[in-house]
Amino acid sequence: MDSPVRRFWVIGGWTFLISVVLNFASRSILVVLSGPWGLLVLAAVVILALVWGAVLYIVFRYRHRPGAPAPRQIHGNQPLEIAWTLAPLALLLGLAGPMIGMIIEQADRPDPAENPLQVRVIGQQWVWRFQYPQYTDSQGRPLETVGRGTEPAELHLPPNRKIDLAIESIDVIHSFWAPRLGGKMDAIPGRVNHLWLVAEEPGEYGGQCAEFCGLAHADMRMRVIVHDSQESFEAWAREQLARQGQQAAR
Amino acid sequence: MAQTTFGGSPVGVLEALRQLRRQAATYQGIWSWIATVDHKRIGIMYGVTAFLFFLAGGVEALAIRLQLARPGAQVLDQEVYNQMFTMHGTTMIFLVVMPLSAAFFNLIVPLQIGARDVAFPRLNAFSYWTFLMGGIFLYSSIFFGGAPNGGWFGYAPLTEKAFNPGHGIDFWALGLQILGISSLASGFNFIVTILNMRAPGMSLLRLPVFTWMTLVTSFIIIFAMPVLAVGLFELSFDRLFGANFFNPLKGGTPLLWQHLFWLFGHPEVYILVLPAMGIVSEVLPTFARKPLFGYPFVVFSGIAIAFMSFGVWVHHMYTTGLGPVANSAFGVSTILIAVPTGVKIFNWLGTLWGGDIRFKTPLLMALGFITMFVVGGLTGVTHSMVPSDYQQQDTYYVVAHFHQVLFGGSIFALFAGIYYWFPKFTGKLLDERLGQLHFWLMLIGFNVTFQPMMILGLLGMPRRIQTYPTGMGWDLWNMIATVGAFLIALSVLVFIINVIVSVRRGQRAGADPWDGRTLEWSIPSPPPPYNFARIPVVRARDDFWHHKYREDEAGRPIPVVAGGANGHEEEGHAEHIHMPSPSFFPLIAALGFPIIAYGFVLADYALVAAGAVVLLFGIYGWALEPASE
Numbered sequence: 001m002d003s004p005v006r007r008f009w010v011i012g013g014w015t016f017l018i019s020v021v022l023n024f025a026s027r028s029i030l031v032v033l034s035g036p037w038g039l040l041v042l043a044a045v046v047i048l049a050l051v052w053g054a055v056l057y058i059v060f061r062y063r064h065r066p067g068a069p070a071p072r073q074i075h076g077n078q079p080l081e082i083a084w085t086l087a088p089l090a091l092l093l094g095l096a097g098p099m100i101g102m103i104i105e106q107a108d109r110p111d112p113a114e115n116p117l118q119v120r121v122i123g124q125q126w127v128w129r130f131q132y133p134q135y136t137d138s139q140g141r142p143l144e145t146v147g148r149g150t151e152p153a154e155l156h157l158p159p160n161r162k163i164d165l166a167i168e169s170i171d172v173i174h175s176f177w178a179p180r181l182g183g184k185m186d187a188i189p190g191r192v193n194h195l196w197l198v199a200e201e202p203g204e205y206g207g208q209c210a211e212f213c214g215l216a217h218a219d220m221r222m223r224v225i226v227h228d229s230q231e232s233f234e235a236w237a238r239e240q241l242a243r244q245g246q247q248a249a250r
Numbered sequence: 251m252a253q254t255t256f257g258g259s260p261v262g263v264l265e266a267l268r269q270l271r272r273q274a275a276t277y278q279g280i281w282s283w284i285a286t287v288d289h290k291r292i293g294i295m296y297g298v299t300a301f302l303f304f305l306a307g308g309v310e311a312l313a314i315r316l317q318l319a320r321p322g323a324q325v326l327d328q329e330v331y332n333q334m335f336t337m338h339g340t341t342m343i344f345l346v347v348m349p350l351s352a353a354f355f356n357l358i359v360p361l362q363i364g365a366r367d368v369a370f371p372r373l374n375a376f377s378y379w380t381f382l383m384g385g386i387f388l389y390s391s392i393f394f395g396g397a398p399n400g401g402w403f404g405y406a407p408l409t410e411k412a413f414n415p416g417h418g419i420d421f422w423a424l425g426l427q428i429l430g431i432s433s434l435a436s437g438f439n440f441i442v443t444i445l446n447m448r449a450p451g452m453s454l455l456r457l458p459v460f461t462w463m464t465l466v467t468s469f470i471i472i473f474a475m476p477v478l479a480v481g482l483f484e485l486s487f488d489r490l491f492g493a494n495f496f497n498p499l500k501g502g503t504p505l506l507w508q509h510l511f512w513l514f515g516h517p518e519v520y521i522l523v524l525p526a527m528g529i530v531s532e533v534l535p536t537f538a539r540k541p542l543f544g545y546p547f548v549v550f551s552g553i554a555i556a557f558m559s560f561g562v563w564v565h566h567m568y569t570t571g572l573g574p575v576a577n578s579a580f581g582v583s584t585i586l587i588a589v590p591t592g593v594k595i596f597n598w599l600g601t602l603w604g605g606d607i608r609f610k611t612p613l614l615m616a617l618g619f620i621t622m623f624v625v626g627g628l629t630g631v632t633h634s635m636v637p638s639d640y641q642q643q644d645t646y647y648v649v650a651h652f653h654q655v656l657f658g659g660s661i662f663a664l665f666a667g668i669y670y671w672f673p674k675f676t677g678k679l680l681d682e683r684l685g686q687l688h689f690w691l692m693l694i695g696f697n698v699t700f701q702p703m704m705i706l707g708l709l710g711m712p713r714r715i716q717t718y719p720t721g722m723g724w725d726l727w728n729m730i731a732t733v734g735a736f737l738i739a740l741s742v743l744v745f746i747i748n749v750i751v752s753v754r755r756g757q758r759a760g761a762d763p764w765d766g767r768t769l770e771w772s773i774p775s776p777p778p779p780y781n782f783a784r785i786p787v788v789r790a791r792d793d794f795w796h797h798k799y800r801e802d803e804a805g806r807p808i809p810v811v812a813g814g815a816n817g818h819e820e821e822g823h824a825e826h827i828h829m830p831s832p833s834f835f836p837l838i839a840a841l842g843f844p845i846i847a848y849g850f851v852l853a854d855y856a857l858v859a860a861g862a863v864v865l866l867f868g869i870y871g872w873a874l875e876p877a878s879e
Binding site: 006013018040041044047048051052054055058059062063064065068069070071072073074075076077080081084085088089092093095096099100102103104106107125171172173175177179180182183184185186188189190191193194206208209210211212213214215216217218 | 328329332400401405407408413414498499503504505538539540541543544545546547569570571573574577578581582585586588589592593595596597599600602603604605606607608609617620621624625628629631632635636637638640641643644645690710712713714715716717718722801804805806807808
């Protein structure tokens with residue numbers, strides 16, 4: 001049963017597999033290491049490598065050998081148990097502090113003194129609707145962009161300014177998400193959720209509803225356009241308001 | 251008495267049933283299976299049924315992967331796609347992993363505790379038939395306008411009548427309700443069995459770990475399933491009778507559904523994975539020829555996981571806006587649940603350390619469990635980190651994570667259990683070559699399928715989207731994942747061939763093919779209906795091993811002359827052993843549930859009444875049935 005060929009396959013197979021997965025893992029790291037959670041991912045990959053390394057070592061070192069004496073019947077080791085309970089506990093609780101700090105930081109809504117741009121985000125099956133209450137037309141209606149069919153709605157933002165998003169829904173639950181600009185926040189009928197973000201780099205970003213919302217969930221996309229400057233954003237807003245007024249007059 | 255209660259024609263029915271029952275008691279023919287109350291036969295029926303649902307859920311997965319293989323594909327339209335992922339998730343959780351675990355509870359627990367059957371054999375049959383009825387009812391939705399399409403998590407208000415007017419969600423809610431009854435019945439049955447039916451000397455700290463994990467899982471089931479039942483009742487009331495639990499337009503609260511669903515849903519994860527951990531805790535000691543390292547720590551970490559599993563549900567709801575206090579508290583509780591899980595993994599490594607490891611298929615599958623499950627655990631820790639989860643939530647990273655837990659974990663361990671205990675119940679070993687081929691194909695297929703999904707999630711691909719545009723950087727990874735899914739399918743095909751070949755002309759297994767440690771290996775394969783001719787007296791943990799080996803001064807095992815096989819077994823008493831008689835009433839009672847449920851779906855209350863009559867007839871017949879005749 002323990003032929004060399006077989007041993008080759010068993011050990012070679014595991015080595016191959018683990019190198020393939022580590023390759024995937026390292027690619028994932030490249031994506032994530034740039035973010036604030038790089039250290040967390042690094043710790044996870046180190047632990048993973050240790051456990052897998054231990055498995056590989058143990059199955060190689062303690063594989064069945066004909067004629068070897070029967071293994072000693074060890075039932076456990078109390079200091080070891082205490083160590084491998086407390087060490088992960090300490091590591092994990094060490095993560096809890098920074099985590100709570102970030103939760104609180106992200107939960108604070110921008111101070112009005114910071115002059116945030118306010119945007120009302122409204123989810124509906126299956127388009128987004130963005131309203132800018134600080135920009136109104138002659139009849140007092142807010143500046144608004146909305147998706148049509150599979151044509152995604154555009155969210156225009158000025159650069160380097162806090163954006164205060166108020167997120168709600170008129171039908172089922174949706175979730176606002178522009179991955180490269182920040183985390184997601186659910187749009188839930190009957191309540192208003194808040195999320196703030198700052199877009200540093202001008203350009204165009206993708207975004208999409210992240211909570212399953214029925215038939216055309218996959219089509220519920222958005223385009224986020226971050227302008228070069230506050231002025232360019234203002235110009236867009238004026239033009240858009242004028243167009244809105246013409247449409248209303250017609 | 252039954253005759254006088256039911257009057258005219260039921261007398262004929264009862265007489266016919268009585269004759270069939272006498273025939274069934276002979277253990278011959280199809281009726282003996284339908285009326286059986288033997289835990290081993292019920293276990294086999296659970297296993298076969300769950301495997302058929304596994305194939306159905308697998309085909310759904312392949313359809314999903316075909317649709318997602320290329321950007322902009324139209325293999326499945328949006329509606330069918332939504333039905334597919336809803337049924338895939340619902341099937342794999344409620345109709346595959348839970349009943350496959352139940353199959354092992356049934357097959358193994360009475361043998362491991364030295365009992366002749368479970369505490370309530372007819373209730374056990376009732377659990378199986380109710381599970382089968384629930385599964386058939388759920389799938390019959392295809393013939394009533396389409397399968398459920400609201401996701402396995404069925405978030406309101408998307409699942410409310412206003413947004414989902416078809417029958418699909420009604421089938422889903424009532425089908426899960428029926429399956430919940432089955433789970434509750436079997437949960438109570440196994441708690442009573444394990445606490446009350448243990449052989450003399452089988453103290454709780456001598457219980458085999460699989461039996462321990464069955465006990466813990468059963469407690470989670472009886473506390474978690476009622477929460478789901480409440481949620482499903484409220485949803486059904488909203489849909490069928492115009493109540494407004496979850497309808498915000500009339501003052502209902504959509505988030506209430508999420509609280510109820512995840513208060514059930516997270517313990518459910520451990521319902522799915524603790525039995526798997528129990529199986530691994532049996533397989534590793536046998537094939538390393540060493541006792542489980544840190545037995546009390548493995549047991550108590552299982553209990554700790556069960557308690558903690560009820561305090562982490564909000565980590566499914568970080569992005570619903572519950573506020574920083576709730577998110578911080580549940581973030582910390584979720585972090586902590588990784589500790590007992592880690593303790594188990596370290597103890598398994600300790601079990602292998604210093605062992606005499608024999609690379610049989612069950613061991614390979616158990617190693618697959620450890621190596622893949624640890625990835626699931628670590629990615630789970632990344633989810634517990636709230637700000638990190640704001641990005642990961644509802645992406646393919648989550649899909650990869652929980653498949654790492656439920657496939658890389660549960661399914662690998664369940665296959666380890668199948669290869670390990672197959673010879674006990676068929677008397678034949680599964681073929682080792684095909685088994686190893688199955689393992690390697692499945693392990694490679696699994697990684698090729700799910701590791702790319704990690705990357706897809708981190709690249710921003712959300713879950714549950716029917717298609718995606720090209721140019722997102724997702725095309726290649728999706729294609730690879732689809733190829734992997736077909737590799738998994740191929741590995742399952744190898745398994746099916748293995749079972750067919752091995753049942754027909756597999757190598758005969760004696761009572762104890764693996765040099766096992768626990769009581770099930772002390773009786774013949776397959777075991778006689780009464781399991782133990784004489785109830786064993788247990789003197790140690792791993793009692794059977796200690797009949798075969800004593801330890802020298804260095805702690806190394808030395809074979810005991812004339813120990814081992816038949817240590818507990820003495821033939822000849824068999825005809826005096828009283829076993830519970832077969833019964834048709836569990837099946838009849840179970841038949842009532844889908845009839846009632848069809849009545850509610852179709853708003854035909856005569857049908858509801860008819861189902862209730864069938865259910866009551868089954869229950870009364872059951873109650874009034876003589877123990878044997």
